[in-house]
Amino acid sequence: MGSHQRTLSKANGKEIDVDVLVIGSGPTGLGAAKRLNQIDGPSWMIVDSNETPGGLASTDVTPEGFLYDVGGHVIFSHYKYFDDCIDEALPNESDWYQHQRISYVRYKGQWVPYPFQNNISMLPKEDQVICMDGMIDAALNARVATDKPKDFDDWIMRNVGEGIANIFMRPYNYKVWAVPTTKMQCEWLGERVAAPNLKHVTKNVVLNKTAGNWGPNATFRFPAHGGTGNIWINVAKTLPKEKARYGDHGRVQLVDADGHRVLLGDGTTINYKKLINTMAVDHLAEAMRDDECKKLSEGLFYSTTHVIGVGIRGLRPERIGDKCWLYFPEDNCPFYRATIFSNYSPHNQPSDDKKLPTLQLADGSKPASAEAKTGPYWSIMLEVSESSMKPVDQEKLLADCIQGLVNTEMMLPTDEIVSTYHRRFDHGYPTPSLEREGVLKQLLPKLQAKDIWSRGRFGSWRYEVGNQDHSFMLGAEAADSIVNGAVELTLNYPDFVNTRVNAERRLVDGAQFFKSMGGIKDEGKPLKPAA
Template sequence: MPGPLTEALPAGTKLDKVERTGKNCHRNQGRTVRTKYLIIGAGPTGLGAAHRLRELGEADFLVLERNDYAGGLAASFKDGKGFTWDIGGHVVFSHYAYFDALMDSLLGDERLEHQRESWVRSNQAWVPYPFQNNIRYLPKDARWECVEGLLPGNRPDAPPENFAQWIDAVFGPGIARHFMDPYNFKVWATPPELMQYGWIGERVSVVDLKKVLRNIILERDDVAWGPNNTFKFPLHGGTGEIFRRLADRLAGRIEYNQAVNRIDAKTRTVATEQGLTVQYDALLNTAPLDILAREWLADAPDAMIDAAGKLTHNSVYVAGVGLDREPDAARDPRCWMYFPESDSPFYRVTNFHNYSPNNAARPGEQLALMCETSFSRHKPENVHELMDRTVDGLVNSALLRGDRVDDILTRWEMAVDYGYPVPCLARDNALSILQPGLEAMGIQSRGRFGGWKYEVSNMDHSVMQGVEWAERMVTGTPEKTYTLD
């Protein structure tokens, strides 16, 4: 996918990239070139597609990337103090043998494997994730409220029409109030009643009253749920190291600093803001689908423009707070933590030094706390105030002592316009207009924002959407991860 839309925030450290992969490729500016396969965006999907084309013996392809580095939303950055940061808390886990083999070839032994340890901060208590399976950690009143909401007759029986109603029907009013409702609003920056629930699948652990009661009475923890209960992470360079190495394999086929501004499907040409025109036979777009339809696509039908206007997304602010570890302090083993409550702006904090000690400037001696806050028209935020509010939230959440605020060594920040595609109520209908319309024009749009399906936008999903597009183009094999039905 394309690189993030970022805003320079004066309070933050200069956003120095970690070993920027991209060299400024201006040799084709002001000229027209031709390629068989054109790919917009050198993120996970675009790079996956290009890599697979090469494996299949296709050399006539070109990738256009608006930034001067590869990786898109999976890029990593090093700040002026030597700390490495991702654009949010990425972890590597997989549903695909091909993806596993690709990671093996890219990283080899230069990665770490972790058992997930994640927690929820609720009612001034730490509750192991999944919250609904571990409510025994809550204060007694809140614990009872969660159990009471699960008892027969206390959950709605009517089929849910939106995500908010699904939460009430599955979890009851207690768990909804103490975690599901406030957390989901914080992460999506969208009221749950404006979202559908068909995307959930393996991403949300549903609740079992018998299990909840057993865990309370027998004082058992239930923490192994989910596809990412174990995950891997690069030893050096953050998540972006994966895609820097993948881009290196495609040297000479990626044009950096080329921002698309027009696509003419009739003449099969793409023009960039920098004056490059590319004629293509087949086109894969991994940039945001709404931008493609509303801004780039020449003579787009009104129905497609209207449909694109119904797609919604949130934006994400990422704050990196780095400081020295106190010599005698016990190591915090947690990977990441969720924050449904209002005493912090962020919805998630990652102990990024636990992913790899090399994410800190002095490995093993420093803490790297990576915090994520969402915003949208439903949940506006002043990004210029968010770093100070983030630090206050770390103190309020007992992750940082108040007397250590002055010890902070680095405050890195990035605002990403397109954070997550929201599965809003109108999404599926909009996609049913947009994707077949693009197919009829000979264009496929895939990836987190190219496809706009959150349920298939993990890192492995995103790479495989590109891989499967390449296989479809060359061998005619149907795509499996992203389908139009």
């Protein structure tokens, strides 16, 4: 008997038996719990070490009353099932704000409409020539290419050429991923990166026009109150309270995969038949004390995300306008993306009549008066990546970000800062590294052979299906796989789910579709409910 098994057997807490245990109450865990709650038969429980559901889709509130999400989250969906579930949680029209995406790239002191590669007509003439030259070379080379791109950098060169690669794609993606593009594979791209049409780009350059909106998030919605986290708090409220454990009562200490048992922080042992894990798979391997899984998970890479928030007194300036999120490829600021978070909802910041003192001016100087004054207020949320290849000085990061806001004219030196926020999320982005698929093709089946379905942004480590809707469906489909033997479309066929935007894809319908296309089988073993 291993040491962790002895610890479990000696635990003094009570024991609970369930058919399916769900670890984690982020979108994936809640998707699994939601689906299990709809299926008659299996008993289940969901546990989380946090006191509040939401995971990496949660929202923090500063003492001054400014809201910040865990990075840039908006709601756009590929699934009717997902839409139905969040509409049940927030059912009123007044629960939401609808937005048209207004996004730009900051380059050489001007705003270039997103996506950059479709709007080089906005660049200085010398840069237009460099970009067009590269795009023409790329188009000519693509005609004779007989092999697939070997990595993300190769994909960039083949699609947009060297000009756009050097001006935007390489520096921006390094700021996002904290690794060079040569160390990333390109199977994850799907609908996330726009491949430009050379004829359209040339036409826009000649006529000095910009391209229209592109991508699945050209329109999106956002909760009126409570930020993104409020969605998941309310989804959790649609589930039975007695089947959820939070805080220390839900903290996983050990996972005995062979014994199908989990030891929680309060000493309770959960005996399960099947386990849906949504914590980071490398953390799961640690909790399992499984040397082989730990060794495999060492081949998975991730970047850390720093979320910085700045609350500002005054009317939102005209130069900011209705902008949603903005991209920053240059080195005059540490952040790669800025979100005008106050534009998403008027409730993301304090009311105008709330009195707050000025902490500092944007240039770092002290205010003339420490007296608390009323608003109005607006806010900016920034994201900064970190890795061993891209270290960050945490102590200076907030000050460097504020200076970056001044450098990019997002703020004026005299703007009054009334609130600041900085939180570091160790697991921020699951990196689509060259090694990733080799690891996952061994690790996920090995876990599933032990009756563990590891799913979610870091549970299954596939960024291409890491949005909120994807994550939710990874959980729901895992539950359906366990109980009914259904095919997990989102995990196994990301290109399919990402190309049929907003098509109705209910769980059973999707499984039937794939069976009709050739009888694709799922390797999961259906669970027979406990008698």
